[in-house]
Amino acid sequence: MATLSVSHLSKHFRIYKKEAGLAGSIRSFFKRTYETSKAVDDISFSIEQGELVGFIGPNGAGKTTTLKCLSGLIYPTSGEINVLGYTPFDRNHEYLRSISLVMGQKSQLWWDLPAMESYLLYKEMYDIPEMHFKKTLDELVTLLDLKEILHVQVRKLSLGQRMKCELVAQLLHSPKILFLDEPTIGLDIVMQQKIRSFVREYNKKYNATIILTSHYMDDVKELCKRIIIINHGRILYDGSLDAVVSKHTQLKKISIIFEKPTTQDELEKRGKILSFDGINATLEVNKDKVAAVTGYILSQYSVIDLTIEEPQIEEIISGIFSSSKV
Amino acid sequence: MRWIRMLSLYFERTFEYRLRSLLWLMLPMINNMTLILFWTGAGMGSSALSTYYILMTIGGLLTTSHVEYEVSEIDIKQGQLVNYLTKPISYYWMNLLNEIPYRVLQMIYATTIIGFFLLFFPRALSITLNMLYFPLVILIFTLGYLLSFTFKMSLSYLAFWFKDIHGLMExxxxxxxxxxxxxMPLPWYPQTLQTISNILPFAYSGYYPVVSLQGVLSLNQMITVITVQGIWLSILLLIHNALWSRGVKEFTAVGQ
Structure with missing residues (x-):
């Protein structure tokens, strides 16, 4: 049985629409117009214990709304959710002890006190035994290198330090399921890398089920084998990252640096020239023809360097969003 | 023990904001001092009246909950409720734990004020309470606070449905x-207003705790007040639970 299963989940919001200007305001004073926005529209999927799944979509796609439904924050319009045998919105305390929702740039710590005070509060809130608390805190503090800042007021910490402290707070009770909503947002590259390593480590060590949403494709590339692509509240793709990349990589780029200046006449016959200056050239060719074209170039020209590039995952995903086809 | 440990952590937090607490103490004090001056100027000042207003200041500090802004504006409208809904603890209890240390801090200030008046203006404060009844007074104050807290929590939940309840709160x-x-003391009101005040719960978190401490109420009257407080608290808890269970379904956590 899946750890998490979602069946025909929908969440619709009623949105008040007002025409701009004074006339619109007067009209809306007497009669208001509402529209229904389908934030999540009939989605179904399931996730097994220990899976690390990337939830990808542009702003307003429905990612966060789905996570909010899964964590019991908001009440679904229709559909069924079962997580560890619980219906999230019932907010059974046992269920809440098994999950954690981490929202990037959102503080759940007491602002004017050191993070340690919040950790002690969470210890009581989650009823964590003393020994378990000490052990987990030690592990997390070591993993995230936080020892020096545990007793510093939260408001005096940098964004990266605070984000790491937030993560610790959300993991003290060793949740079996982790909902990570943009955990690296606003962080510099080094800190993003540290958070990623930590998430990977946590997933392995505790066999935790993790759902991650992120705008940074590096997060998804490095952490998730499986991705769910969502747009306009509907799932466009649910499967392995490799498969979607392979399926959408019909074209590859060949970048060449010639030893001597050359002409582009022959190259034009082999593929589409994206750039050419006599010494450097970039060709776009069908992936079936890559071997033949590179063989031809290497045999006919004096080449200093030749590289074959896959299109960026960002480009592929963005292509999927714009065409809404997978 | 778990609750006590949590409460002690909330105490730590409250003590970080000691100045805020002191400022909120000054506000009703100045307000009620103005009322004493008014009645004295009108030739109706008396020891009993000044005692009433001084104790009303203190009673207000102890029994009036100020949870409404935090719940309606910060938690519901701005979406901070997200932080609590994923925690295995009731939102009602969490807010209560959050407020208790603040009340205790106010009680420390209040005791200091009473001590100050008894020491320097003994004629301004006349308390005729039989100390044997003091435990009942504490119970009346506690229930009075719970009435105010539960009412304010319930009222704040209207923010689940309405965009702005600030005006309503005022x-x-x-x-x-x-x-x-x-x-002014309830017996000074016209009869109809007195009757309405005695039916509604508000006098049981303001007027009656104060007059019980003043020593005006008999044992039977105190028991009646406690009974009415118990009935109102049960009613308000039912309303609270109904509003919470419906309201939280409306929560959208937009922008969070």
Whole structure:
């Protein structure tokens, strides 16, 4: 049985629409117009214990709304959710002890006190035994290198330090399921890398089920084998990252640096020239023809360097969003 | 033990904001001092009246909950409720734990004020309470606070449905001040207003705790007050639970 299963989940919001200007305001004073926005529209999927799944979509796609439904924050319009045998919105305390929702740039710590005070509060809130608390805190503090800042007021910490402290707070009770909503947002590259390593480590060590949403494709590339692509509240793709990349990589780029200046006449016959200056050239060719074209170039020209590039995952995903086809 | 440990952590947090607490103490004090001056100027000042207003200041500090802004504006409208909904603890209890240390801090200030008046202005404060009844007074104050807290929590939940309940809050605050005897002692009101005040719950978190401490109420009257407080608290808890279970379904956590 899946750890998490979602069946025909929908969440619709009623949105008040007002025409701009004074006339619109007067009209809306007497009669208001509402529209229904389908934030999540009939989605179904399931996730097994220990899976690390990337939830990808542009702003307003429905990612966060789905996570909010899964964590019991908001009440679904229709559909069924079962997580560890619980219906999230019932907010059974046992269920809440098994999950954690981490929202990037959102503080759940007491602002004017050191993070340690919040950790002690969470210890009581989650009823964590003393020994378990000490052990987990030690592990997390070591993993995230936080020892020096545990007793510093939260408001005096940098964004990266605070984000790491937030993560610790959300993991003290060793949740079996982790909902990570943009955990690296606003962080510099080094800190993003540290958070990623930590998430990977946590997933392995505790066999935790993790759902991650992120705008940074590096997060998804490095952490998730499986991705769910969502747009306009509907799932466009649910499967392995490799498969979607392979399926959408019909074209590859060949970048060449010639030893001597050359002409582009022959190259034009082999593929589409994206750039050419006599010494450097970039060709776009069908992936079936890559071997033949590179063989031809290497045999006919004096080449200093030749590289074959896959299109960026960002480009592929963005292509999927714009065409809404997978 | 778990609750006590949590409470002690909330105490730590409250003590970080000691100045805020002191400022909120000054506000009703100045307000009620103005009322004493008014009645004295009108030739109606008396020891009993000044005692009433001094104790009303203190009673207000102890029994009036100020949870409404935090719940309606910060938690519901701005979406901070997200932080609590994923925690295995009731939102009602968490807010109560958050407020208790603040009340205790106010109680420390209040005791200091009473001590100050008894020491320097003994004629301004006349308390005739039989100390044997003091435990009942504590119970009346506790229930009075719980009435105010539960009412304010319930009222704040209207923010689940309405965009702005600030005006409503202001209106209700004025009604509470009048009905709880904040302007003048209830027996000074016209008979109809007295009857309405005695039916509504507000006098049981303002006027009656104060007069019980003043020593005006007999044992039987105190028991009656406790009974009415118990009935109102049960009713308000039912309303609270109904509003919470429906309201939280409306919560959208937009922008969070």
């Amino acid at each position: 209106l209700v605050t004025i009604v509470i001040i009048i009905m709880s005897g904040g302007i």
